[in-house]
Amino acid sequence: MSDRPRTGPGRGWLLRLVIAFAFAQGAVSMARPAVSYRALALGADETAVGVIAGVYALLPLFVAVPLGRRTDHGRCAPLLPLGVLLISGGCALSGLVSSLPAMAAWSGVMGLGHLCFVIGAQSIVARQSAPDEQDRNFGHFTIGASLGQLIGPVAAGSLISGQGGALGRTSALALLVSAGVCALALTSLWRIEHRRTADVRPRSAAKVPVRSILSARGVPAGILISMAVLSATDILTAYLPVVGEHRSIAPATVGLLLSLRAAATIACRLVMTPLLRLLGRRTLLTGSCLIAGLLCAAVALPVPVPALAVMLAVLGFCLGVGQPLSMTTVVRAAPDAARSTALALRLTGNRLGQVAAPAAAGLIAGSVGVAAPFVLLGAGLLGAAGLGLRGEGRTRPAPVGPGAASPPETRVGGRSNRRPVP
Numbered sequence: 080m081s082d083r084p085r086t087g088p089g090r091g092w093l094l095r096l097v098i099a100f101a102f103a104q105g106a107v108s109m110a111r112p113a114v115s116y117r118a119l120a121l122g123a124d125e126t127a128v129g130v131i132a133g134v135y136a137l138l139p140l141f142v143a144v145p146l147g148r149r150t151d152h153g154r155c156a157p158l159l160p161l162g163v164l165l166i167s168g169g170c171a172l173s174g175l176v177s178s179l180p181a182m183a184a185w186s187g188v189m190g191l192g193h194l195c196f197v198i199g200a201q202s203i204v205a206r207q208s209a210p211d212e213q214d215r216n217f218g219h220f221t222i223g224a225s226l227g228q229l230i231g232p233v234a235a236g237s238l239i240s241g242q243g244g245a246l247g248r249t250s251a252l253a254l255l256v257s258a259g260v261c262a263l264a265l266t267s268l269w270r271i272e273h274r275r276t277a278d279v280r281p282r283s284a285a286k287v288p289v290r291s292i293l294s295a296r297g298v299p300a301g302i303l304i305s306m307a308v309l310s311a312t313d314i315l316t317a318y319l320p321v322v323g324e325h326r327s328i329a330p331a332t333v334g335l336l337l338s339l340r341a342a343a344t345i346a347c348r349l350v351m352t353p354l355l356r357l358l359g360r361r362t363l364l365t366g367s368c369l370i371a372g373l374l375c376a377a378v379a380l381p382v383p384v385p386a387l388a389v390m391l392a393v394l395g396f397c398l399g400v401g402q403p404l405s406m407t408t409v410v411r412a413a414p415d416a417a418r419s420t421a422l423a424l425r426l427t428g429n430r431l432g433q434v435a436a437p438a439a440a441g442l443i444a445g446s447v448g449v450a451a452p453f454v455l456l457g458a459g460l461l462g463a464a465g466l467g468l469r470g471e472g473r474t475r476p477a478p479v480g481p482g483a484a485s486p487p488e489t490r491v492g493g494r495s496n497r498r499p500v501p
Contacts, residue, residue, distance in 0.1 A: 130183060159199045364400060
């Protein structure tokens, strides 16, 4: 009989979580460009659009750590329907209100809902995955995000039209549709959190200080790698159309290039397990960041469209590695009593990157040129490759020999399954 720990009856919970995440992320990916178009229709200038987009990322910064602490001391599943309701409400009300401050507020509610959903979902994956399953399960979990990012903008573009002064009406319609898409996630949120992993620690247990979490070797590296990868993805999405405009590449072609990038990311996550077996996680993480950094900087070169398509396909594949492996890096390095808080800190870093990276890219593009942000992002990814070489952080060596103080331990979710030493 195998001693390998089991996380529950099959992996149906993970499939349902991926489906729900795809709906939630797809709704957000539809809503964010629709919010910008809706704001423009209401008379917003570029600065106002930037502020509204920034509120989406800024508001969750203040609640990420408290939500993570709450999850460390209780169940994760309640955060999922709460996140869906907040996203749906933020999308719908953004399409109904007619003032820019109200749009900014509901955009923040949308961002808060997304944060709730992601913290709850990532914590469930961390708890219900055996150590040797974490890379695979986090990789499959992030397929939901990639599917949403692939389909959402296309769906929004098919609904939004500025012809005949209809931009305000069609962008409002896209927001209402995105609210309905997010609500579909509720159909998959059943039997996701196992009862035996629901209550990990008593609520009276002492909280692990944030400083202790951040000082654990591996946690800062995981956060910074995640920031670098997410910033590259965001800036690529935002500035490739600008590069296309300067190089006379048709918008439809730019859309296909971005879709190719997203599809390559999904393909990467589907083959994550064999890649890990072939290369090992340190080599895979470091190598993917290194190649992505070089390719991201190469986007600044005036290459033909076919060559650009190949570059973006390989770049998308490499960018698919960083997010799931950085989740596993943070989970393994963080104290056991603060895994959800550590994941929340990682999301906080992502949000900071989503605010700072576009601002920095805008300043650089305005003073140096539209291709310059890609060189900056390439440098950031090369730095992330260096962080990947620093290793895994904490390890739990198994005691050996007659003087061992305790038997080896394997962790499933929040519980410890101790086996006697032969």
